[in-house]
Amino acid sequence: MTDQVLIVTGGSRGIGASVCRKASVFGHTVIVNYAGNKTAADAVVADIEAAGGKAVAVQADVSREADILALFNAADELGQLTGLVNNAGVVDFSQRVDEMTAERLTRMFSINVVGSFLCAREAIKRMSTRHGGSGGGIVNLGSAGSKLGSPSQYVDYASSKGAIDTMTVGLALEVADEGIRVNAVRPGIIDTELHASGGLPDRVAQLQSKLPMKRAGSADEVAEAIIWLLSESSSYTTGAILDVSGGRSILP
Numbered sequence: 001m002t003d004q005v006l007i008v009t010g011g012s013r014g015i016g017a018s019v020c021r022k023a024s025v026f027g028h029t030v031i032v033n034y035a036g037n038k039t040a041a042d043a044v045v046a047d048i049e050a051a052g053g054k055a056v057a058v059q060a061d062v063s064r065e066a067d068i069l070a071l072f073n074a075a076d077e078l079g080q081l082t083g084l085v086n087n088a089g090v091v092d093f094s095q096r097v098d099e100m101t102a103e104r105l106t107r108m109f110s111i112n113v114v115g116s117f118l119c120a121r122e123a124i125k126r127m128s129t130r131h132g133g134s135g136g137g138i139v140n141l142g143s144a145g146s147k148l149g150s151p152s153q154y155v156d157y158a159s160s161k162g163a164i165d166t167m168t169v170g171l172a173l174e175v176a177d178e179g180i181r182v183n184a185v186r187p188g189i190i191d192t193e194l195h196a197s198g199g200l201p202d203r204v205a206q207l208q209s210k211l212p213m214k215r216a217g218s219a220d221e222v223a224e225a226i227i228w229l230l231s232e233s234s235s236y237t238t239g240a241i242l243d244v245s246g247g248r249s250i251l252p
């Protein structure tokens, strides 16, 4: 049993994997959640263990409530939960809204929104002083898309991240006096495999020159902000939505 147990949904790759590695350095025992890529999740666990930390890979599809319950039960085996990073998220192929199927929308909102809500619910049940817990932190992954709308690409994705912005504010206030801080980071264009999964493997290269800093961000740069929001260094920060977008989200 350890003092700090952190669940990172989608911890096998990209931003989530970077959060897992960094959180371990700060003493968290890390649950590296993944949907299907066991090899990638095991590699994150191996990196953490090689550096002297403790981590466990747990498969769970956050669009499935039963999987989420099993994920949190696995965390309970390791100690008192102290943190959740609602990081698992998906995009989809570029489409206009008048082309989108109900299946696409259901998948998008089930993973990005319902999954984040259900994970938050389980975390609060364990961390809230109202439920006998001793407090903790939740960090949600939004997106600059929530402000930009992502027209002709994925308005559904951008809207799902708008829900995350609102959920962050409301939930932060709901549990502010229960020892739990809830914040979000809102990344801009970050160099991960997310873009290829939406059929745009060259998206970062194509957009780079149009970005304010003329480059995409890295997963590590986003993870740094998440680690700060989880830490005691941000002890009076709750309900905050921190843009980590290289200025993209404030473009006129």
Ligand code: NAP
Binding pocket: 009, 010, 011, 012, 013, 014, 015, 016, 033, 034, 035, 036, 037, 038, 040, 060, 061, 062, 063, 086, 087, 088, 089, 090, 111, 141, 142, 143, 144, 186, 187, 188, 189, 190, 191, 192, 193, 194, 195, 197, 219
């Ligand atoms: P990524 O590289 O595509 O990695 C996605 C991660 O989520 C993987 O670990 C994947 O697991 C996991 N995952 C996907 N569906 C899941 C499900 N149903 N249940 C559990 N885990 C699932 O993504 P990323 O770029 O790091 O993005 C992380 C978060 O940041 C997302 O919420 C994304 O919307 C947000 N974001 C990213 C960017 C960007 O430019 N990259 C910008 C703004 C916001 P497997 O390895 O098993 O597939």
